Amino acid sequence: QQQVKQSPQSLIVQKGGISIINCAYENTAFDYFPWYQQFPGKGPALLIAIRPDVSEKKEGRFTISFNKSAKQFSLHIMDSQPGDSATYFCAASIRNFNKFYFGSGTKLNVKP
């Protein structure tokens, strides 16, 4: 059974718009939630990560919102650019950090 559920599967956004990707989890032991960006033919690269003791983390145009009670977290990409077109994966891990559980991915296409 999938530990982390991600939606939508694909997303089309106009340049300058806001891209929003959502993830949900069940295991309350998870305490580290990274987002990875993957371009075709490349491995995933860490974009931004959050711990459950904060509700929001912002780095440049990228923001993670975290709702511990709902067991949900989301990635917001402000002022989306064509160069942001990639597949985005949320993930979750437990403190001893020996494995990540990934969502199924969201393919983002930012139209110029």
Place this chain on the structure above:
Amino acid sequence: GAGVSQSPRYKVAKRGQDVALRCDPISGHVSLFWYQQALGQGPEFLTYFQNEAQLDKSGLPSDRFFAERPEGSVSTLKIQRTQQEDSAVYLCASSLRVLAGRWETQYFGPGTRLLVL
């Protein structure tokens, strides 16, 4: 510095053949992970090493899959008697170390795309 490298980048195997996939982690990284990524899916954990010790192999799908890291640096994932369902991208990641209570970024290689015919 150099990132995680993997070889080969592409591998075509006939069903029943054995394959070996190599991972060179970032120099000095203690922890090494293997993931399997099916087409259109997120990576799924296979196994984890800390130095040469394989501490978690719970994700290996069958006894045909075997991983080793004999000197605590380069790792090899071996798949025996390959099946069509083994077709996927195999990703390797490394991190500086894994310590209880610490969060360490995992750095991924570009992957090896395996196609079993």
